[in-house]
Amino acid sequence: MGCIASKPPIDFSADVNFEHFKLLRSVGRGAFGKVCIVLKRDTKKLYAMKYMNKEKCLQKRAIRNVFNERKILESLQHQFIVNLWFAFQDEEDLFFVVDLMLGGDLRYHAQRSGAFSEDRIRLYTAELMMALVYIHDRNIIHRDIKPDNILMDENGHVHLADFNVAASIRKGSLLYARAGTKPYMAPEILNKSGYNQSADWWSLGVCMYELLRGKHPFRGGTTEEMLEMIQSAPIKYPTTWSEPCISFLSGLLERDVTKRMTITSENVQEVLKHPFLASLDYDKLINKELVPSFVPDKDKVNCDAMYELEEMMLEDNPLHKKKQRLQKTTMSKQEQAKRETIGAELQRIAEKFTVYDRSKVKSTPDVALDTNIDDDEITSASPRPQRASGLAVFSNEHDSSHMSEDENALRGDSDSRRVRSQSTDPDPLELPTRLVTPVVDDGSSTSSPIQA
CATH class of the missing domain: 1.10.510.10 (Transferase(Phosphotransferase) domain 1)
Structure with a gap:
């Protein structure tokens, strides 16, 4: 009988990367990416991981937003802000690892x-x-x-x-x-x-x-x-x-x-x-010592469970299949053509999006960094955002992916929340059930939804 090769150990002394985290479940979707709950394997600490596909960011002209958000978050750390702890990339995606907010x-x-x-x-x-x-x-x-x-x-x-x-x-x-x-x-x-x-x-x-x-x-x-x-x-x-x-x-x-x-x-x-x-x-x-009048249910993930299986069933490049996908040595003609078209852009992103690890940073800057991304450094194939007063700004057309014109603007409900179960890697750590078990809304609530 043949023996099964064991997985090589993960090097936690190396720069932080995707392999350092265990995926638990998807909990959200934003204008430029998705969010899932992850466990950092060495510290056993839970975080939220936001991941943004590079090619989609280029298509939506969102690269400038991603670099902008990262630079600002690197300069901030506060008890009432969702703080950034790690940032890194792989061939497909850009990743932010931030504080996990289980209350919704x-x-x-x-x-x-x-x-x-x-x-x-x-x-x-x-x-x-x-x-x-x-x-x-x-x-x-x-x-x-x-x-x-x-x-x-x-x-x-x-x-x-x-x-x-x-x-x-x-x-x-x-x-x-x-x-x-x-x-x-x-x-x-x-x-x-x-x-x-x-x-x-x-x-x-x-x-x-x-x-x-x-x-x-x-x-x-x-x-x-x-x-x-x-x-x-x-x-x-x-x-x-x-x-x-x-x-x-x-x-x-x-x-x-x-x-x-x-x-x-x-x-x-x-x-x-x-x-x-x-x-x-x-x-x-x-000091966060005041007791809130409302405390979210600790037995649930407080987000919309309507699209539980969305990523696993509908997503073109689901995160849980990333390892197999990146190990592919051949590409379709369509994939090759796409890479040739935006290859230079992807290369520039890879060079500029360096690894960030807050635990290795001596201190948080008191003043926000300059958040402009030089056009000669990072560009997209789409028209460039407008500029005013020497600061990077965004036109209405650019904002349209972040805010809709007629539907979402009046509804005020711009980002749909998604949930899924995702955990195939055995781990001895016992996790709260709500983090690995799908939540189903039984529709028992009789209160009216908020109107915007």
Whole structure:
């Protein structure tokens, strides 16, 4: 009888790579990639792994976004942000390994429970305030704050995620390009009058309102009507809301940028004395010692289970078959033609996307790195993004893959969440059932989904 060759041991002293992680299951899909839960084999620590196919990124002109997001995340580390820990690549994909948030995003929970209480929103608002103050102090604008990009950890604390369209900005300067998701854009972004970090506070106000009321504050029959409402329609506050809540919200949802509530490291403790937030202790807040009023179910993966088998059955290049695929020595004529067309682009990406391991970095920079990617370094076959004020920006056409014109813009539900089971590699570590067993929504919830 022939003997079965054993697998060679994994070299954990080498640069971090795909083999260092065990795939558990897919949990999400974003504008430029997919997300799965992984276990780092040597430390037995769980993370979320976002992977983006290089060829698809080139087709969607998203390479610039990927490099932009990575540079920004490398410069950040905060208790209320989804932090980057590793970045690497292989022949097919670019990988980000980040904090795992098992609680799901606020869109998911709002669609199942309806409007949130003021007590619940109060803590979320304060925690997101601390995250925004942190990134703004480092001259970064997020530009895409919405319930989908606010993730909850398993204890119920919220974290700001997805810096795909974030930008660095020089002090005292303005940006002019539209970027983000239209229902959450500040008026000054929509009318291209120039904006800075204050635009993020407007977006936070829109999120608060939407989650408190169960519907978006600006609802038009068409995209044009909605955009017009954002810039001029009166904002109606329910009489059932408390005066402190309305006062705080109206400070954020102020169209006049000079009058809008803008929170900085210099005034954040004073803002926390506002009647809406006054019950929160500052020290307990920053140390994550305040107890959330809602804690997600620890026996479930809190994401949509509708497309459980999508990647395994429909994905052209499923991640769990990567090893076999990369070991292929022959290519079809179609694959060869595609490689010849974009081969130079792929080579440049391979050279520029170096390995990142936060554990080997001495310190996190206090100031955000320059996030421009030089056109001579990384380009795509598609038309290049527009530029303004010397900063990399993105045109409306470029943003269309991140925000839709008529359907998703009005619906506000831009990213569908996917779940699948994926684990074939035996491992003695016992993992929570929710990480390796598919979750099935039995449809028992009777609450109305949030309306956007």
